[in-house]
Amino acid sequence: TIAAIVTGAAQGAVSIIRVSGADAVAIAQQVFAPYSAQRRHAAAAGPAARQAPAAGHPDPATHAAAWQPESHRVYYGTAIDAGGTVLDEVLLLTMLAPRSYTAEDVVEVHTHGGGVSAARVLQRCLEAGARLAQPGEFTLRAFLNGRLDLSQAESVAQLIDARTVAAADSALAGLSGGLGREVQRMRRECVDLLVEMDARLDFDEDLPPLDVPGLIDRIRRLSQQLEATLQTARHGQLLRTGLQVALVGRPNVGKSSLLNALSGTERAIVTHIAGTTRDIVEAGVVIGGIPITLLDTAGLRESVDLVEQIGVERSMAAARQADIVLMVLDAQAGWTPGDAEIAAQITPAAAGADASSAARQLGVPPAVGSRFAAVVSTSAATREGLQDLQQAVLSLAGAPQLAPGGISWAVNERQGEALIRASEALQRVQGSIADELPVDFWTIDLRAAVLALGEVSGEDVTEEVLDSIFSRFCIGK
Ligand SMILES: Nc1nc2c(ncn2[C@@H]2O[C@H](COP(=O)(O)OP(=O)(O)OP(=O)(O)O)[C@@H](O)[C@H]2O)c(=O)[nH]1
Numbered sequence: 001t002i003a004a005i006v007t008g009a010a011q012g013a014v015s016i017i018r019v020s021g022a023d024a025v026a027i028a029q030q031v032f033a034p035y036s037a038q039r040r041h042a043a044a045a046g047p048a049a050r051q052a053p054a055a056g057h058p059d060p061a062t063h064a065a066a067w068q069p070e071s072h073r074v075y076y077g078t079a080i081d082a083g084g085t086v087l088d089e090v091l092l093l094t095m096l097a098p099r100s101y102t103a104e105d106v107v108e109v110h111t112h113g114g115g116v117s118a119a120r121v122l123q124r125c126l127e128a129g130a131r132l133a134q135p136g137e138f139t140l141r142a143f144l145n146g147r148l149d150l151s152q153a154e155s156v157a158q159l160i161d162a163r164t165v166a167a168a169d170s171a172l173a174g175l176s177g178g179l180g181r182e183v184q185r186m187r188r189e190c191v192d193l194l195v196e197m198d199a200r201l202d203f204d205e206d207l208p209p210l211d212v213p214g215l216i217d218r219i220r221r222l223s224q225q226l227e228a229t230l231q232t233a234r235h236g237q238l239l240r241t242g243l244q245v246a247l248v249g250r251p252n253v254g255k256s257s258l259l260n261a262l263s264g265t266e267r268a269i270v271t272h273i274a275g276t277t278r279d280i281v282e283a284g285v286v287i288g289g290i291p292i293t294l295l296d297t298a299g300l301r302e303s304v305d306l307v308e309q310i311g312v313e314r315s316m317a318a319a320r321q322a323d324i325v326l327m328v329l330d331a332q333a334g335w336t337p338g339d340a341e342i343a344a345q346i347t348p349a350a351a352g353a354d355a356s357s358a359a360r361q362l363g364v365p366p367a368v369g370s371r372f373a374a375v376v377s378t379s380a381a382t383r384e385g386l387q388d389l390q391q392a393v394l395s396l397a398g399a400p401q402l403a404p405g406g407i408s409w410a411v412n413e414r415q416g417e418a419l420i421r422a423s424e425a426l427q428r429v430q431g432s433i434a435d436e437l438p439v440d441f442w443t444i445d446l447r448a449a450v451l452a453l454g455e456v457s458g459e460d461v462t463e464e465v466l467d468s469i470f471s472r473f474c475i476g477k
Pocket residue numbers: 249250251252253254255256257258269270271272273274275276277278297298299300378379380381382
């Protein structure tokens with residue numbers, strides 16, 4: 001039986017201690033004195049005690065035997081120590097097996113927040129026979145008891161870590177089992193294929209010959225479905241980690257103004273003086289559900305000012321490590337030699353090709369314009385073109401159009417890696433069939449695909465993998 005404080009460390013009105021396992025009810029009987037039992041106790045002690053029922057100290061020995069909780073009920077009472085001293089006024093919630101998160105008996109004690117009450121009640125639960133839960137252990141039990149498949153369990157962690165609504169929606173879609181079901185279906189198809197091939201290896205004479213074109217067709221279709229599943233991997237990563245977008249350019253071209261306009265804040269100081277921004281200024285925004293960190297930087301120019309020199313160095317460092325670099329030009333000044341120098345530094349190789357009308361209007365030489373993925377005209381003052389800029393950032397990031405409500409589950413890195421292995425194995429099977437290698441060779445790789453798919457849904461998963469997944473959870477989840 002395990003126990004942990006499951007609410008966050010931040011200050012709050014209520015903290016929750018969760019106890020799960022075979023002894024959860026026995027522990028609750030020692031730790032918790034229901035108010036109804038106290039009242040009976042107080043009534044027996046006489047009218048004076050009845051006036052202050054909450055202060056009545058029930059005898060732990062008598063109430064423990066008397067009180068038997070029903071499932072899915074909330075009880076009001078006090079948490080008490082071994083001597084019957086009140087630790088806190090609490091609510092106790094019971095969820096008996098199998099109708100609980102872990103599919104075991106679960107008891108939750110809701111104490112006052114602030115940490116001290118919860119810590120005392122948890123300590124009391126441990127004295128009464130519980131063990132402190134490991135990170136992710138409640139969810140691990142839910143998985144081991146068949147309440148969740150592995151991809152659902154991982155979605156729980158993703159949901160807790162979600163930084164945006166879109167990321168949370170995607171985790172919720174995963175929690176409802178979308179990915180697990182899809183992968184289980186693909187794995188079953190692989191197993192079916194494997195059985196057919198294995199049967200030919202064992203009893204070749206008795207069976208009709210393999211329908212090779214049919215097999216090739218089925219494997220090709222599987223490969224395609226696997227690819228489609230993998231496509232969501234990139235999306236999932238974007239939602240989780242977000243993007244860093246650096247704004248660079250000559251001094252006084254409006255970088256800080258653009259950061260303020262995009263983030264709807266006055267984070268960065270804006271003046272008409274060139275060289276206003278010296279240090280990196282960060283602002284977080286959410287574009288299309290993706291958390292984006294905007295980095296405003298010092299204007300790039302040769303400077304004798306030491307502070308500005310350091311600022312310029314930091315600008316270049318920010319541009320190097322950012323996922324996307326927005327080079328800002330002054331539309332009035334047009335393309336200047338200073339811009340050409342910066343463009344040469346930040347676009348080493350040819351990127352997308354877009355010698356657009358915006359680029360021509362700005363006087364960007366076509367050869368340079370084509371080195372940028374997109375050229376967009378904006379005004380920080382009138383907010384013109386800001387949406388186009390956001391859209392350009394999204395499509396450059398490879399984000400699919402995020403239709404509200406149309407968000408599907410996303411694949412995380414571990415799952416993506418296993419899916420890639422499965423996909424490669426299927427490709428090898430196709431190669432072996434094309435090269436007319438013996439059927440043994442086909443089955444080796446098909447078996448590898450089955451194992452890789454099983455790692456995603458949790459059907460073929462090693463203890464090591466489980467450890468590494470659940471150790472990343474927080475304690476209490
Ligand atoms: N008309 C107009 N003026 C702008 C726009 N963006 C910025 N400005 C003006 O341009 C001047 C410089 O703006 P900043 O945002 O400080 O420019 P910066 O690139 O951050 O400058 P440094 O930090 O010195 O490198 C300010 O006077 C702004 O009001 C714009 O879109 N339209």
